[in-house]
Amino acid sequence: MDLQAKKMTVGVIGLGAMGMGVAMSLLREGFDVHACDxxxxxxxxxxxxxxxxxxxxxxxxxxxxVLIIVVVNADQTDTVLFGENGAVAHMKPGSVVIACxxxxxxxxxxxxxxxxxxxxxxxxxxxxxxxxxxxxxxxxIMTAGVQAAYDKCQPVLEAIAxxxxxxxxxxxxxxxxxxxxxxxxxxHIAAAGEAMALAIRAGADPxxxxxxxxxxxxxxxxxxxxxxxxxxxxxxxxxxVNIFIKDLGIVLDYAKKNVFPLPLSxxxxxxxxxASAAGHGLEDDSAVxxxxxxxxxxxxxxxx
Amino acid sequence: MDLQAKKMTVGVIGLGAMGMGVAMSLLREGFDVHACDxxxxxxxxxxxxxxxxxxxxxxxxxxxxVLIIVVVNADQTDTVLFGENGAVAHMKPGSVVIACxxxxxxxxxxxxxxxxxxxxxxxxxxxxxxxxxxxxxxxxIMTAGVQAAYDKCQPVLEAIAxxxxxxxxxxxxxxxxxxxxxxxxxxHIAAAGEAMALAIRAGADPxxxxxxxxxxxxxxxxxxxxxxxxxxxxxxxxxxVNIFIKDLGIVLDYAKKNVFPLPLSxxxxxxxxxASAAGHGLEDDSAVxxxxxxxxxxxxxxxx
Numbered sequence: 001m002d003l004q005a006k007k008m009t010v011g012v013i014g015l016g017a018m019g020m021g022v023a024m025s026l027l028r029e030g031f032d033v034h035a036c037d038x039x040x041x042x043x044x045x046x047x048x049x050x051x052x053x054x055x056x057x058x059x060x061x062x063x064x065x066v067l068i069i070v071v072v073n074a075d076q077t078d079t080v081l082f083g084e085n086g087a088v089a090h091m092k093p094g095s096v097v098i099a100c101x102x103x104x105x106x107x108x109x110x111x112x113x114x115x116x117x118x119x120x121x122x123x124x125x126x127x128x129x130x131x132x133x134x135x136x137x138x139x140x141i142m143t144a145g146v147q148a149a150y151d152k153c154q155p156v157l158e159a160i161a162x163x164x165x166x167x168x169x170x171x172x173x174x175x176x177x178x179x180x181x182x183x184x185x186x187x188h189i190a191a192a193g194e195a196m197a198l199a200i201r202a203g204a205d206p207x208x209x210x211x212x213x214x215x216x217x218x219x220x221x222x223x224x225x226x227x228x229x230x231x232x233x234x235x236x237x238x239x240x241v242n243i244f245i246k247d248l249g250i251v252l253d254y255a256k257k258n259v260f261p262l263p264l265s266x267x268x269x270x271x272x273x274x275a276s277a278a279g280h281g282l283e284d285d286s287a288v289x290x291x292x293x294x295x296x297x298x299x300x301x302x303x304x
Numbered sequence: 305m306d307l308q309a310k311k312m313t314v315g316v317i318g319l320g321a322m323g324m325g326v327a328m329s330l331l332r333e334g335f336d337v338h339a340c341d342x343x344x345x346x347x348x349x350x351x352x353x354x355x356x357x358x359x360x361x362x363x364x365x366x367x368x369x370v371l372i373i374v375v376v377n378a379d380q381t382d383t384v385l386f387g388e389n390g391a392v393a394h395m396k397p398g399s400v401v402i403a404c405x406x407x408x409x410x411x412x413x414x415x416x417x418x419x420x421x422x423x424x425x426x427x428x429x430x431x432x433x434x435x436x437x438x439x440x441x442x443x444x445i446m447t448a449g450v451q452a453a454y455d456k457c458q459p460v461l462e463a464i465a466x467x468x469x470x471x472x473x474x475x476x477x478x479x480x481x482x483x484x485x486x487x488x489x490x491x492h493i494a495a496a497g498e499a500m501a502l503a504i505r506a507g508a509d510p511x512x513x514x515x516x517x518x519x520x521x522x523x524x525x526x527x528x529x530x531x532x533x534x535x536x537x538x539x540x541x542x543x544x545v546n547i548f549i550k551d552l553g554i555v556l557d558y559a560k561k562n563v564f565p566l567p568l569s570x571x572x573x574x575x576x577x578x579a580s581a582a583g584h585g586l587e588d589d590s591a592v593x594x595x596x597x598x599x600x601x602x603x604x605x606x607x608x
Contacts, residue, residue, distance in 0.1 A: 105506060128520045140520055165516050167508070176506045177516050180499045184522030187495040191568050195487045198555070201564050202409060202480045204471070212469050212481050216432045216444055218488030220524035251502070260505050261596070264495050267571045292565070 009034065010156055011064035013057055013080045013087070015042035017238070018100070018127055019070030021134025022160045023051055028137065029159040036060045036080075061087030066096045066153045068160070070127075073246060074103040082114065093119040096153045100127045100141070102182060104250050105172040106257075112145075112171030121149035124171040126178030127161070130225075131238065138162035142181075144173035179254060182247040183265050188222035189244070190268040193289030196227055200295045206231055226286040233300035235283040242281040244272045244288075313338065314460055315368035317361055317384045317391070319346035321542070322404070322431055323374030325438025326464045327355055332441065333463040340364045340384075365391030370400045370457045372464070374431075377550060378407040386418065397423040400457045404431045404445070406486060408554050409476040410561075416449075416475030425453035428475040430482035431465070434529075435542065442466035446485075448477035483558060486551040487569050492526035493548070494572040497593035500531055504599045510535055530590040537604035539587040546585040548576045548592075 008031055012023045015037040023046045026033045033051040036059075037043050047053050054060040057080040061067065067087055069077055077099055081088045088097070097115050099108065099122060108124045115122040122145055129139035141161040143150075146169055150157075157164050167173040195218070199209040210231060214224050229235060248269040255262045271288050280287040289297065312335055316327045319341040327350045330337045337355040340363075341347050351357050358364040361384040365371065371391055373381055381403055385392045392401070401419050403412065403426060412428045419426040426449055433443035445465040447454075450473055454461075461468050471477040499522070503513040514535060518528050533539060552573040559566045575592050584591040593601065 128522075130521070140516075142516055163519055165512070167512055167516075173508065176503065176508045177513055179506070180503045180508070180513055181517055181520050181522035183499045183502060184495055184517065184524070184527065187498075187568070188492070188522070188524060191488055191491040191495070194491075194566055194568050195484050198487060198559060198564060198566060199480065199484045201562060202483070202558070204477065204480045204484070208469070208471055209481055209484055212444075212446055212471075213485060213488065215467055216485050217434070217525050217529070218432075218485035218492070220488070220492060220527075221521050223488065223524075225521070254506070255502060258505060260502060260598070262498055262502060263571050263575060264491070264498050264568060267567050271567060294564070 008032065008066065008155065009064045011036070011054070011060040011067040012070060013037070013060065013067065014070035014076070015039070015046060016070065016072065017131035018134045018139070020045065021131060021136070021139065022068055022070055024049060024135055025137035025160045026156070027051060031156070031159065034060055034063050056085040057081070057087035058085040058090050061090035064091070064095065066098065066156050067091065068098045068100060068156070070100045073101055074107045077101050077103060077111065088115065088118050088120065091118070091120055094121065094152070096121045096123060096149050098123045098125045098153060098156070100125050102126050102178055102247055102250065103175055104254050105175045105179065106254070108175040109172040121146065121152065122171055123149050123153060124174035126174050128178070128181060133162065141165065142167060142174040142177045144168045144171055179251055183251045183262070185222055186244045186248045186272070187264050187268045188220040189226055189285050190271045190288050192220065192223040192227055193230070193286065193292070196230055197289055197292035197295055200297070206298060229284050229286040230289055231298050233298045235287045237282060237284045239285050240282050241272050241275050241285050241287055244285050245269070245276055245281070248272065312336065312370065312459065313368045315340070315358070315364040315371040316374060317341070317364065317371065318374035318380070319343070319350060320374065320376070321435035322438045322443070324349065325435060325440070325443065326372055326374055328353060328439055329441035329464045330460070331355060335460070335463065338364055338367050360389040361385070361391035362389040362394050365394035368399065369396070370402065370460050371395065372402045372404060372460070374404045377405055378411045381405050381407060381415065392419065392422050392424065395422070395424055398425065398456070400425045400427060400453050402427045402429045402457060402460070404429050406430050406482055406551055406554065407479055408558050409479045409483065410558070412479040413476040425450065425456065426475055427453050427457060428478035430478050432482070432485060437466065445469065446471060446478040446481045448472045448475055483555055487555045487566070489526055490548045490552045490576070491568050491572045492524040493530055493589050494575045494592050496524065496527040496531055497534070497590065497596070500534055501593050501596035501599055504601070510602060533588050533590040534593055535602050537602045539584070539591045541586060541588045543589050544586050545576050545579050545589050545591055548589050549573070549580055549585070552576065
């Protein structure tokens with residue numbers, strides 16, 4: 001434990017699957033952690049682990065050297081930073097905001113300008129890797145920002161992430177790469193569903209298909225990670241269908257503004273919309289396989 | 305080296321990227337290898353390594369206990385087995401045909417019946433893994449067939465493949481899983497192109513994007529394997545754009561016959577058709593990225 005780091009006061013806004021892991025990783029590394037979330041039970045969990053409860057982003061802003069925003073989208077990021085009771089107006093000059101939500105590169109750039117105008121520093125820092133890696137302090141963070149921001153928050157980044165990519169001095173570069181990752185992730189989950197659905201239609205054993213594909217050139221990180229949910233018939237959401245409606249929406253909006261065609265992303269987006277319209281929006285994103293009619297998916301072992 | 309295996313006479317028809325590796329792996333393991341290909345220079349290569357040259361499938365059929373067909377499609381498989389100078393009419397009763405081309409499950413099933421009717425045994429055995437793994441005897445083979453066929457050719461399978469999946473007694477089950485693999489492989493290469501094209505359009509450094517994605521949830525076997533060709537600006541074909549027009553064509557034909565929708569496969573197929581129509585059909589399949597207009601792809605270091 002670095003004694004210098006121990007003294008740093010870090011705020012976390014948003015204690016969902018990823019934010020919870022961020023807060024816990026910081027506590028484990030000896031940081032003075034203050035946290036804020038609209039759900040009291042989530043805050044209680046980090047308080048039990050040694051964090052301080054703070055009631056509003058504004059109150060949190062006053063206390064911290066580094067503020068990590070782990071909310072789900074651009075609107076929430078805007079609200080907690082610049083809304084009524086937003087943090088930015090109360091933060092100490094020179095303190096750092098690390099913005100982790102998946103947002104468009106344009107939003108990230110505009111946010112960087114507003115934060116700079118307030119006398120603060122920003123790290124554009126979208127994250128990836130899932131809840132388990134976040135909890136272990138081993139997630140991936142795709143960062144961009146000026147050197148002064150890194151000088152201030154490097155120990156914080158090291159506490160929360162196993163891989164810290166530094167993608168440039170200009171805020172927005174992290175969000176570009178995250179957008180590209182989400183394009184692939186979204187297409188790959190939909191492709192995994194399409195492939196497994198065809199396999200079942202053709203009479204193959206889904207467990208055997210999983211075994212062969214995960215050892216063949218058709219494999220993807222998402223096929224390997226999500227298809228066990230289908231095999232178990234368990235669509236408890238780790239990340240929901242509706243998240244990919246949002247994330248592929250960001251990708252497609254960006255491409256449309258820049259007059260760039262994305263045929264596979266557009267098709268996959270329609271597949272998530274179809275699944276959501278059929279009532280599966282809050283299920284695990286692997287439920288996109290439920291679009292495919294006339295096949296018998298594996299049933300949950302939980303249902304007796 | 306197994307002395308029993310050493311005595312077995314094995315034929316290889318088709319000495320392309322994969323068939324060459326099959327023949328070399330068999331020679332390395334001490335089999336008596338006879339080979340046949342329309343290109344004399346390919347045959348010369350295996351003769352130099354210890355194989356016997358045979359002039360026609362018919363002549364080859366007379367000699368061998370096990371015949372491995374490593375041609376590119378169903379038509380060629382049909383020709384070398386049942387065409388003028390085809391092997392089947394000349395093979396010893398009870399000998400085994402291992403059919404490795406990517407073909408439709410229906411073709412594989414019909415082939416099995418014709419081979420059985422001729423008093424022979426068939427292994428439906430599509431292969432995967434690329435030329436380097438084939439050369440090392442470490443490719444993957446997705447097999448199906450009756451026990452008597454395996455009893456006869458198991459040492460041959462072990463000599464040519466690192467992973468031997470056994471997917472059922474009924475010929476066609478191997479081709480189903482290969483079809484599913486090709487669906488994913490084809491979609492993933494097109495998705496990799498789409499994602500890297502967007503990254504370049506958005507001003508990201510393609511090398512950095514490759515580094516981040518291959519360590520993130522957006523990764524696929526194909527992204528990792530094919531994007532280095534794009535980064536190097538080297539579209540020398542290891543597997544060509546036109547191969548995926550064929551393989552996704554098999555997938556889509558099968559689905560159409562069985563009234564099953566495959567939105568991503570259909571979109572990816574159109575992308576390969578577009579690339580081929582633009583003159584890139586014989587280039588590496590990663591050239592599907594050339595569909596995306598208005599971006600500057602990395603240039604070959606070979607071009608000065």
